[in-house]
Amino acid sequence: MAIEDDVLVVGGGLAGVTAALAAADTGVRVRLVSHKESTLRQASGVVDALGALDGTLVSDPYEAVERLSDGHPYRTLGADALRSGFDLFDGTVTGYEGSHTDANALVPTHGGTVKPTARYPESVAPGLASDDRPMLLVGFETLPDFDAPRAAAHLERVGVPFAVHGVTLDFPGNLRADAAVTRYADLLDEAVPVDGGRVDARTALVERVKSHLSGAERVGFPALLGHEAHDEVRAELSQRLGADAFEVPMGPPSLPGTRLADQLYAAMDDAGVGIETGNPVVDVTTDGERVTEVTVERTHTAVPYAAEQYVLATGGLVGKGIASNRESVRERVFDCHVPHPADRYDWSVEGAYGDHAFARFGVRIDADGRPLDASEDVEYENLRAAGGVVGGADVAAEKSASGVSLATGFTAGRLAGEEVS
Structure with a gap:
């Protein structure tokens, strides 16, 4: 018999945690399953929104949303989703500054650069x-x-x-x-x-x-x-x-990232979210229109999990939520469509910091956070996506990884919870 919840979040990074907290806030039963320890522990601990656009530093990330290209998750969901994600963050985490203004702060990094960021620890x-x-x-x-x-x-x-x-x-x-x-x-x-x-x-x-x-x-x-x-x-x-x-702020492993992860996971525990780490999703069952069940591997045993709503938050190419070979690019868990050029030589351009197509690989979502298939129809009615697995943003160049996780995570979690309740 399957383990049943209202909302099942797959992935334990910032997007997955945000989705779980947003869903739990609607009063439904939420479970988060993650293959590995949270990537938050490898992050710098500063939380960006949108720090650069076309190579120029951004002062106000909310104002800059309208200057992004179509297909960017901020354009799809709107600046209000970004603001709501940060409101959830501010209401959950203590010891951070930056909520008093929409403007980015400039934080010196260990490499001697300055990083435009929206929230930063008091220690920074x-x-x-x-x-x-x-x-x-x-x-x-x-x-x-x-x-x-x-x-x-x-x-x-x-x-x-x-x-x-x-x-x-x-x-x-x-x-x-x-x-x-x-x-x-x-x-x-x-x-x-x-x-x-x-x-x-x-x-x-x-x-x-x-x-x-x-x-x-x-x-x-x-x-x-x-x-x-x-x-x-x-x-x-x-x-x-x-x-x-x-x-x-330093590279991984990161104490500020660990401190942030500890706070967020404690908040999930306080909100009644069931948390399981070290357990990958290895199979998915659908009826063609809806996800009906996923199979989680627990100590070499296949265990079925069922929910009314699902959130995919497994990360992008770096987080291994998106996989690629010489012929194609795919999403690993639900096999959602990932738009990409047919010719792999078009996946990148010359120059390390060029406008690479691969940097934006990921599933495309609609305004409700649901992944779209190749015909731009919804893949599954009860599946939403959040974080690095969502395409359309070059988060490294834009300095927007945390903000994308918060905006998409909040939208996916809140709407999933509301669908149940």
Whole structure:
């Protein structure tokens, strides 16, 4: 006998979580199944909406929606869907800033660029490029992903309105070069004795940094300033350095991403969403017009799951929700149509940052978030799609991945829940 729910969400990233929360808010029974641990834990922790268009930075993402091409999910769903997605995010997550304005903030990255973003952790806020206070960036010998002097030089070249310099130091505790980022955070969380037991890790870090301040009024560290006690760690470093300590968003694995995932999954639990990770969907049953059942593999056992409504949120090419070979491109779970040029040589153009067709591969949706087939008819009446599996947006170039997940996730989840109720 199948496990039954009102809404079944397939995928555990930002889009899937948003869909599950939006559906649960309508009062229906929701379950989320995910093949792997949430990709949120690999994300930087900043939440973009629309940061660039035709290579130019975007100030107001809502205003810029009308300048996007037809077929973009923002055009299909409308700017109100984007706003609703962010409203859900703001009502769910604490410790983030940016909700006071529609304008993007400019957040310095570990590569020395600035990223236009709509929401950002409080731990990142003192580092915004709109602030003209002088800045010191601090990197560590055992963390080659963040070359602080190079990042500082790059920020100077792009013309930030503040003096910035960088330094590379030894992190307290003699960590190995392959140590997980959580090891750094744990030493600061727990104020572990270091330097032969002479001082704790927080004191040792302050001692190492203080002589390099040179008038800096804010100090940027890789995003590892504690995990459970990150607010306390950052506040203590700021007070003892006499300068605002902040975190620079990093690549995976990401502590800000993990902190965000923890909050969102706790919110799903509070909303009564059933959560199952590590269990892939391996088969789908339909009656031609509706999905009637999916089969989930649990510890090598095929288990049927049934729902009135389904949400597909398995990710795009990178997330492996979309698959391709030399002949075609397909959606993996429900085999939904993915528009693509017949000639694979038209999937890309010359130049790493060109207008590549593959960057927009994904299912196309209607205004209700339902995938469309090759004739632009609805694939299944009770299936909606959200996040990276939805095509039409080059989210890397546009800096819009999080916003697309929020807009499509909110729409898919809310309408799925309303269809039931």
